[in-house]
Amino acid sequence: MNLLIREINENDPIIISHAFKEQGWNKPVAQYERYITEQINGERVTLIAEIDGVFVGYVNVLWESYYPEFMEKSIPEINDFNVLVKYRGLGIGSKLMDKAEEIIKEKSLIAGIGVGLFSDYGIAQVLYVRRGYIPDRKGIHNGKNYIRYGESVVIDDDIVLYFTKKL
Template sequence: MNLLIRKITESDPIIISNAFKEQGWEKPELLYETYITEQYNGERITLIAELDGEFAGYVNVIWNSYYPAFREKKIPEVNDFNVLIKYRGLGIGSRLMDKAEEIISEKSAIAGIGVGIFSDYGVAQVLYVKRGYIPDGKGIHNGKDYVKYGDKVLIDDDIVLYLTKKLRD
């Protein structure tokens, strides 16, 4: 297995979009073009995994998280972490996370990550706990506010539990 992890380049958006389309997911090229622009501007780093020369997955490091608690504490966020279904279980996600955490540790002692709370995110939930991420203690967030007792919410991709991991002292 020849795994390469590198930063996103101008030729990647169409390849990534098509790879996800093949598995029935809609991930438009424009999303990855935005990632390239933000990487160029120093706002994020997008890491691409290639297995034997084929796109296999990606992860982002966002320096100024959209999540208020991370932004206030200047905790970089691991974000939009995806490995193609056909490449799961090969350790690619762990290698992407290793590299993302290595990059974060150069600037911050703590990494943050958000994870959905329904069963589609079960594998990610387990992976993050095994990697040492723990809930930040603020409860679930809906993309705008914290969900409070008695709130009625639609469980979708916006309902997230945020976690942190100490990377160094």
């Protein structure tokens, strides 16, 4: 397996969007075009994983997280981390995480990450714990607010538990 991890470039948005469409996920080209603009502006780093020149996954480092706790404490966030389903279990995610943490360590001694709570995120939940990430003690967040005891929520991609790791 010839794995290459590199930063996103202008040729990637259509390729990435198409690869996710093939597995039934809607990831619009505009999302990745925005990632390139934000990378140029120094707001994020988007890392692309390829095997023998074929796109297989990506991860982002957000220098200023959207999550209030990380924003307040200037904790960079590993964000929107995806490996195509047919390439999971090959260590690609771990290699992407290694590189993201290496980049964060240049500016911060702490990395943050969020993970969804339902079974689609099970592999990621285990990966983050195995890599030493621990919950930030703030509880569940829905993208706007922390969920309080007794509240009802619809479990979807916005219901997240956040973790940190000392690098």
